[in-house]
Amino acid sequence: MGDHRPLFEFIDVKREEPEKQVVEVRKHEFAEIYRSFKQPGIKEQSSRCIDCGNPYCQWKCPVHNYIPDWLELAAQGKYVEAAELSHQTNSLPEVCGRVCPQDRLCEQACTLNNDFGAVTIGQVEKFITDNAFAHGWRPDVSKVKAQPYKVAVIGAGPAGLACADVLCRNGVSVTVFDRYPEIGGLLTFGIPEFKLEKEVMIQRREVFESMGIEFQLNTNIGTDISYESLKSDYDAVFLGLGAYKTVDGGLNEGQTPGVYKALDYLIGNTNHLRNYKMADRPYLDLKDKTVAVLGGGDTAMDCVRTAIRQGAKKVMCVYRKDEQAMPGSRKEFQHAQEEGVEFVWHLQATSVVLESSGSKATDTKASDIKTSEVKGLVCDNLKTQQSVELACDAVIVAYGFRPSPPDWLQTSVELDDGGKVVAQEQRGFRTSEKGVYAGGDMVRGADLVVTAIADGRKAALAICEDLEVPV
Template sequence: MADDMLKFVSIEQKMPDKRSSQDRVQDFSEIYDEFIPAAAKEQASRCSQCGVPYCHIHCPLGNNIPDWLRLTAEDRLEEAYELATSTNNMPEICGRICPQDRLCEGNCVIEKDFNSVTIGSVEKYIVDTAWDNGWVKPITPKQERAESVGIIGAGPAGLAAAEELRKAGFQVHIYDRHDRAGGLLVYGIPGFKLEKTVVGRRTGRLEQSGITFHLDFEVGRDATLGELREKHSALLIATGVYRARSLKAPGVGLRGIHEALDYLITSNKVGMGDTVAAYENGSLNAAGKNVVVIGGGDTAMDCVRTAVRQGAKSVKCLYRRDRDNMPGSVREVKNAEEEGVDFEWLCGPEAFIGDETVEKVRAYRMQLGAPDATGRQAPEPVPDSSFDLPADLAILALGFEPEDLPALFGAPELRVTRWGTVMADHSTLMTNLPGVFAAGDIVRGASLVVWAIRDGRDAAEQITSYLNTKSSESAEVADMEAAE
């Protein structure tokens, strides 16, 4: 190992080549090139193989990062792939979109003095190489089981659970309201971060593995939750959270003010070849417009960078805290700045100005005051600091909340918390309805894709345990009846 690893003192950190900002804003292709094999091996060899791997500890999935870095450095890529997929159902997706600067790479022990190992890029390289070499195969269960499991939601939590359940031999059916599987991986995340072919080959593999997708299917419209319970041995609710948080401000009802997800879904559909009226008529198209995005998370970064690519006249991002306190990825902010986005830090929206259509966003300066209940400094308005920004299109990227699932699903008996998330037992992930489980953002609230994958895997484990117990009980009853 000594010859292959611990090279962080002699080899500098280097990411894969990044396309120039002038080039990449012309399209929606991913901005990073692939690692060449020699570079991936070299960067993997920088790992210190530390005794307490903080990268592993701070990964929600508990990925065996030092081990597959070592295997990459030793040119044992197929083994590295097997190890990476043993804990993660879509590692090449996490390698592209995880905020590594806040998770594995941000906790790398060599980060302070030598810059972290480029974990995400190596992870992406390993699994893209596996796809290119045909190492990724459809799932072949050792034994088929008669029980069927229905999964509501084809996002990362639902897809991860489906894969694990299929490995166990269950008959898996996924129901989703959209016309493509993938959830926010397809409709919410722009192609310059995650090209849709990457998601498509994952969902295609699940179809080849015998998982049935029911698309354009709305629970409550096409079947109630109760009807699905009768059809399946167990159900998993993995819908995610889609309802945008509202903003109360004068003029918020003017035309030209839109929710972030509506804007991103439209852009992604157009990118996949769909014709969308809201894009064609210009209402959800930033071309030639002054765009103001309100928010500081990764969704806001997706919006500003999309607007640049659509040919906006100007793009500004308003965030009520400073750069150090924003929730979005540091890399995404840097990418946005390189692409021409202007950030107005410590600013909040006061009002939207216009007759029928928005023409300006009136904002005010803010300052950070005493810490709030979460420990973060609470932003406070600065008196007499208002100023106007021209805006033909204002996008609200303030986060997401759960929809009213009991009403939507025709299941008033389904218990939810006061925040609208589905109430599930922390140990079993089962809701108050026997055989109905819940996982992902619909339980924990809006969070990261990597957490959704973890939750989906945990749910699959609990569903398997539940169905195994039911099967054993049924067998005992049958034995007793036969004995009588």
């Protein structure tokens, strides 16, 4: 690609991010907090890239995006070409631009990071696809030669969608099955709208449908359709079921009124906002409550910020280590701080204190879970070895997720001791069962959107290889 960039732009032009919505407004709305870059800003920020001969950003990116190349196109205002290029390596670039922890991946690895400020790769990635879609651009599959094969993808999360995208672009017919009413998996039902607005996934479904991918939503494999019938009706099956078993906090969460599991809380909130009907995920309203969220990862940040937006009186994040040890994105931690979340370090929750009167967990109908019976959280201080009690009336446990393979899978494909499907990257994510492939959280354990995308794409290439489809 011809190089037109001024060499020392990064000295004169400082790293900038688009404006964020002011805290007093964003605390009350479930909407993305970043405004979009304006075009001059995008060009200037993209032109800061010095096109390192050995682009560390690209190596660190799990899908190895052609970052310096699309930055150059964006610097020239060629956004459609940039979107075209970014889709060659990534099936959901507008999503990655919004939710990837760039501060731990491409931007951390950027040569300019330490002394001048990394190029704002994530925000440019988001802009170029949003802009191209807004101008009517769609991936062109009109010249793809149809192949006589069909593949079933179970799970419309990022792993399944990426697999379907690559198969479709190589002429293979794909049907994606999901038990939920919309595509996206955790992108739609886990990650809240202040990080990723749901219209982004609706638009992406329409784009995939226009390419020819078929979706069968509200369809639970194992009950509505059997796994065995998929295997006999399709030439290959890709498993992208995610990891949904919550790490136990030892507080009888989900049973004790007032003590909730993180994903129940987040999914209930999304269903309430989007009016999806899911009886098993009731809406938990934490308005005027004092809330303690346990954990220090991305899920915990999503819970504390959701509680703030619901109008909680006070929101604490209780973590057993300190700020430096937090596993989630720095950026999301900062957003939570800005929005008024209190961080309490070195505390490990051991039990909850309940009101002496009131109904037991078993008396509470799902639709009634509005009032809590918790009045405190007992923790061990891991620094001072003393016990402390935090006054609160709701507790959310966000300690993470483990693989949750359904029964029908446990008797067919090989799983490891932790329940992960054994499917190695070096083997193209082929499982122990011929014609069955797997990727994303159910193979890695709870991880990232971009790693799930990487797995799905690689598995699709292995499927093409096994079906002898030219790529």
